[in-house]
Amino acid sequence: MIETVHISDEAGLVAAVAAAATEGTGLDIAGHGTKSGIGRAVPAGRRLDLSRLSGVTLYEPDELVFTARAGTPVREIEAMLAAQDQMLAFEPMDSGALLGTPAGAGTMGGLFSCNLSGPRRLSHGAVRDHALGIRAVSGRGEAFKSGGRVMKNVTGYDLPRMLAGSFGTLAIMSEITLKVLPRPQTQETLLVFGLDPAAAARAMSAAMGSSCEVSGAAYLPAEIARRRGEVPGEVAVVAFRLEGFAPSVRARRAMLISVMTPFGGVEVLEETASRGLWAMVRDALPFSGTGERAVWRISTAPMAGPVLARLLADTLGAETFCDWAGGLVWVLMPDAQAQAGAVRAALQPQGGHATLVRATAAERSGDVFQPLEPTLAALTRRVKASFDPKGILNPGRMYAEP
Amino acid sequence: MSLRLPAPDEGVLARRAQIIADLSAIVPGEGVIFREREMKPYESDGVTAYKQLPLVVVLPETTQQVSRVLAYCHASGVRVVPRGAGTSLSGGALPLQDGVLLGLGKFNKVLEIDYANRCAVVQPGVTNLGITRAVEHEGFYYAPDPSSQIACTIGGNVGENSGGVHTLKYGLTTNNVLGLEMVLITGEVVRLGGKHLDAGGLDLLAAIVGSEGLLGVVTEVTVRLLKKPDVARAVLVGFPTSEDAGDCVAKIIAAGIIPAGIEMMDRDAIAAAEAFVNVGYPLDVEALLIVELDGPEAECAHLLEEVSRIAAACKSSTLRVSQSEEERLGFWAGRKAAFPAVGRLSPDYLCMDGTIPRKQLPLVLSRMRQMSARHGLRVANVFHAGDGNLHPLILYDANKPGEMDAAEAFGADILRLCVEVGGVLTGEHGVGVEKRDLMPEMFDAVDLAHQQRLKCAFDDQGLLNPGKVFPTLHRCAELGRMHVSGGQVPFPDLPRF
Numbered sequence: 001m002i003e004t005v006h007i008s009d010e011a012g013l014v015a016a017v018a019a020a021a022t023e024g025t026g027l028d029i030a031g032h033g034t035k036s037g038i039g040r041a042v043p044a045g046r047r048l049d050l051s052r053l054s055g056v057t058l059y060e061p062d063e064l065v066f067t068a069r070a071g072t073p074v075r076e077i078e079a080m081l082a083a084q085d086q087m088l089a090f091e092p093m094d095s096g097a098l099l100g101t102p103a104g105a106g107t108m109g110g111l112f113s114c115n116l117s118g119p120r121r122l123s124h125g126a127v128r129d130h131a132l133g134i135r136a137v138s139g140r141g142e143a144f145k146s147g148g149r150v151m152k153n154v155t156g157y158d159l160p161r162m163l164a165g166s167f168g169t170l171a172i173m174s175e176i177t178l179k180v181l182p183r184p185q186t187q188e189t190l191l192v193f194g195l196d197p198a199a200a201a202r203a204m205s206a207a208m209g210s211s212c213e214v215s216g217a218a219y220l221p222a223e224i225a226r227r228r229g230e231v232p233g234e235v236a237v238v239a240f241r242l243e244g245f246a247p248s249v250r251a252r253r254a255m256l257i258s259v260m261t262p263f264g265g266v267e268v269l270e271e272t273a274s275r276g277l278w279a280m281v282r283d284a285l286p287f288s289g290t291g292e293r294a295v296w297r298i299s300t301a302p303m304a305g306p307v308l309a310r311l312l313a314d315t316l317g318a319e320t321f322c323d324w325a326g327g328l329v330w331v332l333m334p335d336a337q338a339q340a341g342a343v344r345a346a347l348q349p350q351g352g353h354a355t356l357v358r359a360t361a362a363e364r365s366g367d368v369f370q371p372l373e374p375t376l377a378a379l380t381r382r383v384k385a386s387f388d389p390k391g392i393l394n395p396g397r398m399y400a401e402p
Numbered sequence: 403m404s405l406r407l408p409a410p411d412e413g414v415l416a417r418r419a420q421i422i423a424d425l426s427a428i429v430p431g432e433g434v435i436f437r438e439r440e441m442k443p444y445e446s447d448g449v450t451a452y453k454q455l456p457l458v459v460v461l462p463e464t465t466q467q468v469s470r471v472l473a474y475c476h477a478s479g480v481r482v483v484p485r486g487a488g489t490s491l492s493g494g495a496l497p498l499q500d501g502v503l504l505g506l507g508k509f510n511k512v513l514e515i516d517y518a519n520r521c522a523v524v525q526p527g528v529t530n531l532g533i534t535r536a537v538e539h540e541g542f543y544y545a546p547d548p549s550s551q552i553a554c555t556i557g558g559n560v561g562e563n564s565g566g567v568h569t570l571k572y573g574l575t576t577n578n579v580l581g582l583e584m585v586l587i588t589g590e591v592v593r594l595g596g597k598h599l600d601a602g603g604l605d606l607l608a609a610i611v612g613s614e615g616l617l618g619v620v621t622e623v624t625v626r627l628l629k630k631p632d633v634a635r636a637v638l639v640g641f642p643t644s645e646d647a648g649d650c651v652a653k654i655i656a657a658g659i660i661p662a663g664i665e666m667m668d669r670d671a672i673a674a675a676e677a678f679v680n681v682g683y684p685l686d687v688e689a690l691l692i693v694e695l696d697g698p699e700a701e702c703a704h705l706l707e708e709v710s711r712i713a714a715a716c717k718s719s720t721l722r723v724s725q726s727e728e729e730r731l732g733f734w735a736g737r738k739a740a741f742p743a744v745g746r747l748s749p750d751y752l753c754m755d756g757t758i759p760r761k762q763l764p765l766v767l768s769r770m771r772q773m774s775a776r777h778g779l780r781v782a783n784v785f786h787a788g789d790g791n792l793h794p795l796i797l798y799d800a801n802k803p804g805e806m807d808a809a810e811a812f813g814a815d816i817l818r819l820c821v822e823v824g825g826v827l828t829g830e831h832g833v834g835v836e837k838r839d840l841m842p843e844m845f846d847a848v849d850l851a852h853q854q855r856l857k858c859a860f861d862d863q864g865l866l867n868p869g870k871v872f873p874t875l876h877r878c879a880e881l882g883r884m885h886v887s888g889g890q891v892p893f894p895d896l897p898r899f
Binding site for chain 1: 591
């Protein structure tokens with residue numbers, strides 16, 4: 001076990017990083033550690049635990065904004081927002097079931113740093129799209145701020161959005177300011193059964209190209225429909241979520257049924273069942289309890305996703321399902337082998353990126369994130385060095401150190 | 403004008419003829435402009451008070467030409483200022499005497515429209531509205547709508563992270579760009595993102611959108627297309643005080659409603675707009691709100707009732723719901739004409755662009771009235787109330803000695819006030835040269851050093867658009883070594899503008 005330093009305020013964070021920079025000690029940065037398994041293995045000499053750097057410093061529901069310290073539990077934030085009928089619109093994933101960590105754990109810092117968004121990313125954007133401001137400590141051991149607390153701000157480079165999804169490799173957030181949105185009054189889900197992957201892609205494209213304002217569109221192949229109680233029936237299903245004010249949802253249901261006419265009959269899941277289905281999609285529950293089998297998360301052009309998923313199933317024996325109207329493909333490999341070469345080769349003609357979100361330590365010593373072409377790789381290294389010249393922040397977590 | 407730009411490099415000025423010849427070999431024909439009369443249209447952007455002829459204007463047509471021009475400039479130590487349509491309201495495209503003005507106007511093609519994946523691939527010189535025009539026959543549109551959308555280019559929108567009146571619901575440019583191709587100052591070409599969501603790797607797309615031409619030259623943009631809402635309807639509501647209007651906006655949002663747009667105008671702006679376009683704005687109110695709702699017909703009808711009920715409960719003195727598309731456009735005509743309308747009241751005006759937490763509006767308006775008296779200049783206000791973006795229009799006469807300086811001082815005071823109440827210097831116009839020297843009001847030396855080091859990762863010689871955004875030029879080697887303590891930079895003798 002490496003030593004752990006508990007951080008409880010920004011000054012402590014500055015001191016800890018400055019000391020590590022002086023010594024050249026690599027830091028493994030964690031909140032609750034629920035997502036420590038995502039990314040390449042970090043050869044760190046010390047762990048920084050930010051879970052005590054917790055608490056909400058600002059919440060103004062009328063202005064759709066809050067600020068929280070990085071170690072604040074996501075669950076606390078969601079409860080706080082729910083009490084005001086608001087939400088994190090990007091629909092954060094609870095990765096516990098997938099990664100074998102406690103359910104309902106995870107901090108705002110971890111959520112922000114991994115930029116892991118759920119089904120509503122399709123219509124409402126990712127974590128980074130809701131990022132307004134940050135306070136952070138770079139690898140130089142210096143505290144800095146960027147952005148602000150207002151919705152519209154172009155003062156200086158947009159570092160908050162860039163730091164979202166940087167897996168703690170550029171700076172350690174101490175405080176995060178996010179935009180929130182009202183929670184929809186109601187929701188329901190429309191299901192279309194028995195479509196093959198190509199038809200599913202067309203159906204989802206038709207729905208997204210209509211004015212039905214779909215806020216979730218997923219394709220669940222027959223194997224998953226059979227196994228999961230959230231999905232009625234035994235055949236492949238396309239699910240569409242409609243959310244909003246009740247009169248609007250009613251009207252859009254009628255519109256969507258009409259848009260789906262060429263694709264077959266529609267079944268409606270009422271609110272509670274609808275919530276259950278989207279929680280399953282969000283948290284990748286079809287893959288929970290599958291032990292050490294490798295899991296990929298692939299972002300590609302929406303029309304390409306379902307067919308790519310079928311190809312990976314047929315050629316590699318993987319199980320798959322699609323979110324984001326086909327643009328997000330979840331892939332469960334038959335065993336612990338990630339088969340990165342085969343997965344990336346299948347993706348290559350479509351464009352996009354594949355991330356190995358669950359794998360053994362051995363598999364994670366290779367490329368977990370999509371390899372970059374040389375010019376972009378060099379630029380990425382320069383950006384990393386500009387924030388963290390000694391390479392002490394989550395060294396190697398995204399890319400191998402040169 | 404008191405504006406200072408980086409001192410020109412005498413060596414570059416001396417080599418001008420050779421540089422023109424070399425660039426002409428890369429971009430043949432009429433793509434290189436160097437005669438003073440022909441360069442005149444490029445001497446300023448939307449901030450016409452600042453003028454500077456460039457060393458030479460280059461108008462490339464291909465990514466390869468851009469790459470070769472930048473590689474040449476990099477190798478020869480020549481500065482480069484990128485330019486789209488030149489509509490910047492912050493002087494972001496102001497040329498440098500020793501710099502190449504790189505115009506992207508010839509990159510004006512829509513390369514691909516992919517309705518099935520709901521995106522379009524366009525060249526940076528395509529206008530913002532041009533994208534919507536190319537797809538509207540299929541019922542799609544590109545959401546961000548800066549008021550200059552008829553002229554401004556998508557490349558410029560990427561540079562400035564442009565917004566518009568619908569940003570609360572539909573986001574800024576950064577939320578609507580999926581990918582881009584960009585040329586670094588070295589001439590290397592980089593592609594980020596594509597037709598998929600979340601670009602992958604470090605989110606460099608986020609850094610580039612809004613980087614004001616300091617990080618690279620964008621040569622292709624993939625934007626997200628949206629289905630046009632079935633209907634849009636607007637409510638025009640007058641209030642006896644700005645507090646009541648602000649309260650109404652807060653209550654609409656608290657009711658879970660995100661309108662497509664919420665605009666507020668103060669008494670002076672209302673009067674100017676009504677006198678100009680005559681659309682029936684009430685003149686006996688202190689604040690006027692335009693609340694626009696869009697979406698399926700049933701939703702709009704439901705929300706119009708809700709908004710009308712909330713407005714009535716917030717002491718509104720007048721309320722009109724648009725009964726036709728013509729009437730809705732009429733409501734907007736006054737708001738959209740606010741700038742030229744105010745322009746009729748005064749020979750010149752300065753348009754400011756701060757953002758504030760909305761609840762601070764009454765305080766900001768009252769402090770602004772005091773400043774107005776102190777500076778002896780009038781101010782009218784239009785306000786994107788949904789997202790807190792405030793556009794005070796300061797009225798002055800450039801021909802009266804001292805008035806322009808007074809207007810600039812008044813504007814700076816307003817922006818300081820925005821920062822003081824928790825807001826920012828610029829919501830959508832960019833820092834450019836206009837707000838450059840106010841950056842320390844919002845950021846300390848450590849904050850700025852972290853931004854400038856990012857610049858160094860892209861452009862280590864500081865050749866791309868120097869003199870914009872940052873009040874002090876640091877050499878990258880110094881920034882790399884720089885250890886800042888207590889917010890103080892250790893090199894007080896470095897050049898500051």
